[in-house]
Amino acid sequence: MTTARQAWVILTGRYLRELYRQPAVIFITLTQPVIWLLLFGELFKNITKIPGFGAGNYATYLTPGVVIMTAMFSSSWTGMAYIEDMQTGVMDRFLTAPVSRGALTAAMLAYQAVIVVVQSAIIIAMGWGIGAAFPGGAAGIAALIGVAVLIAVAMAGLSIGFALLIRQREALIGASSTLVMPLTFLSGAFLSLRLVPGWIAAIARFNPVNWAASAGRAAIGSHPVWGTVGSYAGYLALALAVTAVAATQAFRTYQRSI
Amino acid sequence: MSEGSAIVQAEGLRKTYKPDVRALDGLSFSVPAGTVFALLGPNGAGKTTTVRILTTLARPDSGSARVAGIDVLAHPSRARSVIGAVSQHSGAVSLLTGQENLALQGKLHGMRGRALHRRVAGLLDQFGLAGAAGRPARTYSGGMRRRLDIATVLVHRPAVLFLDEPTTGLDPEGRADLWAALTGLAGQHGTTILITTHYLEEADQYAATVAIVDQGRIVAEGTPDQLKAGLRGDSVVLELASPGQVEPAQKALAPLPEVRGLSADGAVLRARVADGPRALPAVLAALDGGVPVRSVTVARPSLDDVYLHYAGRSFRQAEGITIS
Numbered sequence: 336m337t338t339a340r341q342a343w344v345i346l347t348g349r350y351l352r353e354l355y356r357q358p359a360v361i362f363i364t365l366t367q368p369v370i371w372l373l374l375f376g377e378l379f380k381n382i383t384k385i386p387g388f389g390a391g392n393y394a395t396y397l398t399p400g401v402v403i404m405t406a407m408f409s410s411s412w413t414g415m416a417y418i419e420d421m422q423t424g425v426m427d428r429f430l431t432a433p434v435s436r437g438a439l440t441a442a443m444l445a446y447q448a449v450i451v452v453v454q455s456a457i458i459i460a461m462g463w464g465i466g467a468a469f470p471g472g473a474a475g476i477a478a479l480i481g482v483a484v485l486i487a488v489a490m491a492g493l494s495i496g497f498a499l500l501i502r503q504r505e506a507l508i509g510a511s512s513t514l515v516m517p518l519t520f521l522s523g524a525f526l527s528l529r530l531v532p533g534w535i536a537a538i539a540r541f542n543p544v545n546w547a548a549s550a551g552r553a554a555i556g557s558h559p560v561w562g563t564v565g566s567y568a569g570y571l572a573l574a575l576a577v578t579a580v581a582a583t584q585a586f587r588t589y590q591r592s593i
Numbered sequence: 594m595s596e597g598s599a600i601v602q603a604e605g606l607r608k609t610y611k612p613d614v615r616a617l618d619g620l621s622f623s624v625p626a627g628t629v630f631a632l633l634g635p636n637g638a639g640k641t642t643t644v645r646i647l648t649t650l651a652r653p654d655s656g657s658a659r660v661a662g663i664d665v666l667a668h669p670s671r672a673r674s675v676i677g678a679v680s681q682h683s684g685a686v687s688l689l690t691g692q693e694n695l696a697l698q699g700k701l702h703g704m705r706g707r708a709l710h711r712r713v714a715g716l717l718d719q720f721g722l723a724g725a726a727g728r729p730a731r732t733y734s735g736g737m738r739r740r741l742d743i744a745t746v747l748v749h750r751p752a753v754l755f756l757d758e759p760t761t762g763l764d765p766e767g768r769a770d771l772w773a774a775l776t777g778l779a780g781q782h783g784t785t786i787l788i789t790t791h792y793l794e795e796a797d798q799y800a801a802t803v804a805i806v807d808q809g810r811i812v813a814e815g816t817p818d819q820l821k822a823g824l825r826g827d828s829v830v831l832e833l834a835s836p837g838q839v840e841p842a843q844k845a846l847a848p849l850p851e852v853r854g855l856s857a858d859g860a861v862l863r864a865r866v867a868d869g870p871r872a873l874p875a876v877l878a879a880l881d882g883g884v885p886v887r888s889v890t891v892a893r894p895s896l897d898d899v900y901l902h903y904a905g906r907s908f909r910q911a912e913g914i915t916i917s
Contacts, residue, residue: 428678
């Protein structure tokens with residue numbers, strides 16, 4: 336029997352190989368966040384002139400926001416691959432192989448992490464290109480990518496769990512678009528929370544997207560408060576643990592129902 | 594495991610799906626090692642549920658299941674290393690090539706390096722897929738895909754191969770090819786094959802043992818010949834020169850102890866007998882000289898008759914009224 340660790344590496348390889356066979360998907364995956372960055376960057380260019388915004392350069396403010404938003408978007412679709420595997424019989428094949436359910440979940444989460452690292456690196460490079468500053472240097476950038484991975488993997492776990500329980504593409508698309516947009520806009524990803532209505536700021540305090548955006552933004556700043564970054568990252572890690580366990584548990588429910 | 598001993602044993606399997614759909618109702622059977630075993634039944638009889646339980650995909654409410662000596666319910670992960678399972682859906686990763694699909698399966702079973710490479714190449718060759726090995730599975734025809742599915746789950750040399758309705762959707766040629774491959778596997782490699790089908794002819798022709806499933810239970814089990822012989826009802830079908838010959842023929846045959854009944858349709862007279870080949874000489878002797886016979890055939894009961902006998906309704910009828 337393969338050990339769980341080997342199995343997830345093998346299965347992550349499978350997802351990456353499938354992605355490699357789909358140049359169109361690679362192209363969209365990599366260009367979409369760049370479009371977000373350029374579009375929002377232009378649209379909200381003058382936002383920093385509003386008194387009280389608290390940041391002079393919108394590119395610097397926006398880049399971590401787009402990194403986090405992109406991480407959320409791409410990982411919220413993770414469950415689609417599971418639904419596809421369930422409908423084509425691939426899932427049954429893996430479930431009848433000596434592979435733990437945890438390894439199946441871990442493989443997908445690891446794959447999602449790889450995607451988000453690449454996407455984030457591209458957004459950060461483009462952000463630098465349009466004038467974003469990263470006074471925090473390499474450590475700050477690494478921390479930003481780190482929190483992006485945390486939120487992405489947490490979201491992917493949720494998406495997988497949902498896919499296993501509901502098993503319907505349309506439902507997953509609906510749930511994902513209902514959840515991701517509001518979560519993103521109920522955070523400080525694009526706009527300083529000092530400028531939003533009180534109730535949004537209040538919700539944002541409990542919103543993982545805001546934790547990630549705040550941590551990422553703090554990390555790339557000139558004097559990062561690592562305690563703050565660390566505690567946000569801790570909350571995110573907790574959210575991740577919850578959704579990963581939920582996703583693995585959803586396998587049992589899935590197997591009971593078939 | 595020696596030939597003849599049971600390699601798969603299902604005992605009293607029960608499973609009810611919510612809400613109140615009884616899929617299995619105390620289903621029991623055993624499969625002799627190294628043979629082709631068919632679970633035959635109409636759609637909705639419980640065949641797929643049975644296979645899902647034996648392949649660790651589902652759990653029964655009660656009952657027990659053993660595969661190659663392993664308690665499937667107590668040690669599912671151990672059972673997984675000795676089985677190969679092909680579901681009704683393909684199971685191939687369509688973006689991966691045939692070769693990659695087999696290699697992936699082998700790796701998940703802990704195979705590595707040259708041994709894996711050689712095994713994969715051998716199977717692709719054995720299943721006539723060597724030429725298509727480098728193409729993504731999604732470019733394969735239906736028959737090729739089925740062969741790929743089977744080759745894939747054989748990489749780790751399972752003791753038992755489970756196939757759920759593998760021939761559904763294949764054309765007659767694809768079906769014949771697949772059966773040739775399967776019977777070869779059981780014959781030469783000693784692999785036990787458990788297959789589900791709702792094609793009576795297929796079970797009759799290829800399976801060494803058939804278990805007839807109806808409404809979540811096994812209603813009859815045996816070799817196709819045993820099952821049919823169990824009905825003790827062959828027909829001797831006589832084609833006479835004209836419909837006018839039917840009456841004298843009936844008169845001549847009615848007193849015979851072998852003949853249980855007679856029915857006529859035009860110039861064709863059908864005599865029901867216990868054992869067709871044995872009754873034939875007596876039937877012909879009784880007609881000798883009096884009634885000229887154009888042709889004579891002995892019709893053995895079909896599995897459809899067997900199904901009718903044990904399930905109390907015809908197979909076609911059962912197919913029609915059950916929701917698949």
